[in-house]
Every structure is written in C-alpha cells, then in structure tokens.
Amino acid sequence: MDSRFQLTRTQAEGLAAEFGTPLYVLDEASLRARIRRYQAAFTAVASRSQLTYASKANSTLALLAIVADEGVLIDCASQGELEAALRAGVPAHRCHLHGNNKSTQELEAAIEHGVHQIVVDNFQELEQLRILSRRPGRSPRGHQTEAQATEPGSTGKGEAPGRAAGEMPDLLLRLAPGVNPLTNAKISTGQEDTKFGFNIGDGSARRALQMALENQLPVKGIHCHVGSQLLDPEAQRGAGAALARFARQMHAEFGWTCEVLNAGGGLGIRYTEQSPMPIEEYCRLLVGAIQEELQGSSLDPILVQEPGRSLVAESGVTLYTVGNIKPTPGRTFVSVDGGLSDNPRPALYDARYEVLDFHDSEDRQTVTVAGKHCETDQLFDGISLSSAIKPGDLLQVLCTGAYNSSMASNYNRYPRPATALLRSSGDFLLVQRRETWDEMFARETLPPDLLK
Ligand code: LLP
Numbered sequence: 265m266d267s268r269f270q271l272t273r274t275q276a277e278g279l280a281a282e283f284g285t286p287l288y289v290l291d292e293a294s295l296r297a298r299i300r301r302y303q304a305a306f307t308a309v310a311s312r313s314q315l316t317y318a319s320k321a322n323s324t325l326a327l328l329a330i331v332a333d334e335g336v337l338i339d340c341a342s343q344g345e346l347e348a349a350l351r352a353g354v355p356a357h358r359c360h361l362h363g364n365n366k367s368t369q370e371l372e373a374a375i376e377h378g379v380h381q382i383v384v385d386n387f388q389e390l391e392q393l394r395i396l397s398r399r400p401g402r403s404p405r406g407h408q409t410e411a412q413a414t415e416p417g418s419t420g421k422g423e424a425p426g427r428a429a430g431e432m433p434d435l436l437l438r439l440a441p442g443v444n445p446l447t448n449a450k451i452s453t454g455q456e457d458t459k460f461g462f463n464i465g466d467g468s469a470r471r472a473l474q475m476a477l478e479n480q481l482p483v484k485g486i487h488c489h490v491g492s493q494l495l496d497p498e499a500q501r502g503a504g505a506a507l508a509r510f511a512r513q514m515h516a517e518f519g520w521t522c523e524v525l526n527a528g529g530g531l532g533i534r535y536t537e538q539s540p541m542p543i544e545e546y547c548r549l550l551v552g553a554i555q556e557e558l559q560g561s562s563l564d565p566i567l568v569q570e571p572g573r574s575l576v577a578e579s580g581v582t583l584y585t586v587g588n589i590k591p592t593p594g595r596t597f598v599s600v601d602g603g604l605s606d607n608p609r610p611a612l613y614d615a616r617y618e619v620l621d622f623h624d625s626e627d628r629q630t631v632t633v634a635g636k637h638c639e640t641d642q643l644f645d646g647i648s649l650s651s652a653i654k655p656g657d658l659l660q661v662l663c664t665g666a667y668n669s670s671m672a673s674n675y676n677r678y679p680r681p682a683t684a685l686l687r688s689s690g691d692f693l694l695v696q697r698r699e700t701w702d703e704m705f706a707r708e709t710l711p712p713d714l715l716k
Contacts, residue, residue, distance in 0.1 A: 268578045269294045273622040285585045286602030288683040295579040299334040305544040309551040310567045321572030321666040326695035328352035339570045343370045381434045394479045434484040439469045441506035445491035445499035485524025495532040501553040508557030526568035573666040580665025586657045596631045603635015605675045618662045623650035
C-alpha cells in the first residue's frame with residue numbers, strides 16, 4: 265500500500281481557495297502512524313531503544329509538537345533548531361544538540377537550557393566543553409559508574425532523564441566510522457574524509473575519549489550518521505558495527521562503559537521509483553549488526569536512531585497553481601507559482617518527485633514542470649500530466665514533508681509559503697502563514713541620505 269499522503273481534489277481546491285498557493289500541507293494522521301511504526305519496529309528488536317527526530321528535516325512548530333507528543337526526542341543541529349523545539353513546547357531535557365562547528369555561545373545556551381545531550385564533533389569543542397564544565401557553580405559530573413547510570417529512555421512516552429538547567433549535559437562523541445554510503449555525494453557523511461566527527465581509523469576517536477575521561481567530562485556514548493536518503497543499508501550496518509567494536513575496545517582499554525549508541529538516521533524513502541527497505545527490516549539489520557559486535561561483552565547500551573526524512577517526508581505535499589503552459593520544439597513547460605525557493609532539492613541533488621494533477625482523463629502528456637525563478641529552475645522533468653491541464657489548475661507534489669520548508673529561501677524575493685496541517689480530526693489548520701512583505705524587509709535599513 266502506498267503510505268504517501270496525497271490530497272483529494274476537493275481538499276486541494278478548498279485549501280488553495282482558503283490559503284493560496286504555493287502551500288505546504290502536512291498530514292497529522294500519517295505522521296503519527298509513521299512514527300508509531302518506526303517505534304514499534306525499533307523496540308521489537310531492541311528493548312532499550314530511543315527514537316530522536318532530526319528536526320533539520322522540518323522544524324515547523326506544529327510538526328515538532330506532534331513528534332514530541334509521540335515520545336520522540338528532538339535532535340537540534342543549531343541553536344535555532346533548539347529554539348524551535350522549545351517554542352514548540354518540547355522541554356530542553358528532551359532535546360539534544362548537534363553541529364560540526366558549535367560556537368561557545370551555542371554550547372553555553374544548550375547547557376543553560378538543560379539539554380539532554382550534546383553530540384561532540386571535534387577536539388576544539390571538547391576543550392570548549394572542558395572550560396564550560398569548570399565555570400563557577402557548574403560541577404563537572406564526570407562519567408558515572410554503571411550503577412549510577414541513568415535509566416534507559418524508551419521509544420514510548422517515557423521521560424528523558426532530566427537535569428537542572430546549567431548542569432553539564434551528557435556527552436556523546438560523534439565518530440566517523442569510515443564507511444562510504446551509496447548516495448548523493450552532497451549528503452554523504454560517514455566516509456574517511458568527512459568534516460563530521462572523530463575519525464576511528466586514524467585514532468582520533470580513541471584520543472577524544474581519553475581526553476574526555478581525563479577531564480572528567482560526562483561522556484556517555486557514541487554517535488554516527490553516515491548519510492541521507494540511503495536505499496542500501498550496508499553503510500549504516502557497517503557504521504553500527506564499527507561503533508559497537510569501538511565501544512568494546514574502549515571498555516577493554518579504559519574500562520569505559522558505553523551507555524548510549526546512536527546510529528544516526530538516513531533511511532531513504534520512495535520519492536518516485538525507489539524501493540527503500542521496510543522500516544522493520546532496516547531496524548532488524550541495523551540492530552543485529554550492533555548486537556553481533558557486542559555479543560560476549562558486558563555492554564548493553566541504549567540504542568538510538570535519529571531519522572529525519574523517513575519520519576516526515578511522506579506526510580507532506582506541496583500544492584501549486586499552474587501558470588503558463590509553453591510548448592517548445594523540445595518539450596512542453598508547465599510553469600507553477602513556486603520553485604527553487606520552496607523546494608531547492610531538484611537543483612541541489614537532482615532530486616525527483618511525483619507530481620499529480622487532479623484531472624480524471626486518461627489522455628496524458630509528458631511535460632517539464634518549471635518554477636518561476638530566474639534560473640533554469642526545471643523543477644520536475646519527465647512528468648506525466650493530463651492533456652487537459654490548463655492555467656489555473658492545481659498540481660500536488662508528493663513527499664515534500666522533509667527538507668522543503670526547512671530549506672526554503674526568499675530567492676527572487678518570494679515570500680515563503682504557508683503550511684496547512686490536516687488534523688487527525690479531518691480539519692485543516694493554518695500552522696504557518698505565508699510570509700508578508702513587511703516580514704521580508706523587516707531586517708533592512710536604508711541609509712537616510714539615500715531615502716528619497
Ligand atoms: N542525524 C544527523 C547528524 C544528520 O546530519 C542527519 C541529516 C540526520 C540525522 C537525519 O538524516 P535523514 O534521516 O533525514 O536522512 N538536505 C538534504 C539532507 C541533508 C541531511 C543532513 N543530515 C536533502 O534534502 O536531501
């Protein structure tokens with residue numbers, strides 16, 4: 265069954281009339297169902313497990329609130345994403361902070377808010393954290409013994425361990441396991457020469473742990489994320505196994521107990537013809553690879569996954585209105601009222617999407633759906649649309665719930681689109697209105713002498 269959300273014609277017409285286009289639409293019911301399916305698949309193979317949502321995929325506040333309501337923690341890759349989670353009502357102790365180049369101010373803010381974990385990327389950050397952990401009034405907590413260790417989280421609605429704001433959060437070391445994922449090079453992160461994390465192969469990861477332990481930093485576990493939109497799970501399996509092996513070695517060498525093993529996100533989805541692995545099979549493979557490496561050791565870390573795309577992409581569509589239709593000697597362009605500014609993925613990653621019209625006719629034509637930006641901006645190529653398509657018709661693009669609104673821009677001074685949420689009750693609610701001109705220009709000042 266196709267689990268990808270799509271609008272009916274009546275819904276699309278109602279939404280376009282009420283909120284205009286382009287419009288992002290999110291579906292609460294399929295979002296909740298997808299999260300529950302992932303949680304069930306993960307707990308079925310790992311009783312001590314926790315899902316965390318990579319909020320870079322979509323940090324619309326209403327979406328964050330729904331995800332958190334399902335018991336999922338929130339992974340924030342910046343202070344802005346942490347601010348979004350807090351504004352969505354997610355307590356800081358259910359968030360963790362990521363980033364490959366965090367500023368001291370970002371680290372300080374995360375600590376002051378009382379985040380659950382900070383995922384440490386590099387030696388400079390370790391040093392920043394060492395200094396911050398010694399600020400007056402902030403007692404370094406160090407690494408706890410197994411008996412003191414925090415209780416496992418769960419993929420249910422259990423609370424993440426709380427701590428007083430200002431107390432040092434748990435730290436995870438982000439590791440580069442040296443695996444090469446088969447995906448677009450722009451979204452590969454696990455290979456040897458990645459900018460992310462401590463390299464295991466060249467000994468950096470070991471040195472980082474040693475340094476953290478010597479400085480009594482509360483390092484609780486390890487993390488990796490090898491890439492995104494992965495359709496072959498080999499990279500994640502390899503990385504999970506490499507992390508587990510590292511945990512064993514560090515236990516043997518330093519007596520350090522890895523309490524948290526976070527294998528990142530990355531599971532791909534079906535945009536057009538792809539066939540990603542079902543979540544259940546993926547969880548089984550990933551957890552199996554980790555457990556196999558840990559077998560015979562006393563280590564039993566909480567296993568964490570932090571998917572973004574695979575949790576939210578399928579629950580979103582973008583609705584556009586067709587403008588002009590231009591046959592050329594080579595192809596027919598169907599131009600829509602959005603483009604690069606609301607979906608940069610085709611331009612950045614050659615991403616392809618399924619585009620649907622709302623005509624019933626069998627008669628089809630193959631067209632290029634173009635955006636309205638001053639760029640080649642061929643949004644979607646080789647799209648089969650009804651031959652009856654005409655200016656003013658609506659088109660919906662499936663699977664735009666991830667990395668669309670979060671990557672939107674104002675290029676060509678287009679206001680960013682609104683977002684409507686289809687509540688589980690069946691009602692639509694505007695959860696983000698369209699950007700206004702005043703908002704677009706609010707940050708700018710004209711030098712008075714140039715003001716005519
Ligand atoms: N964890 C970390 C540390 C990450 O860097 C990412 C994604 C994720 C989790 C979630 O990965 P996912 O499950 O969504 O694949 N803008 C690109 C995707 C960049 C992903 C960056 N990191 C795109 O539109 O395809």
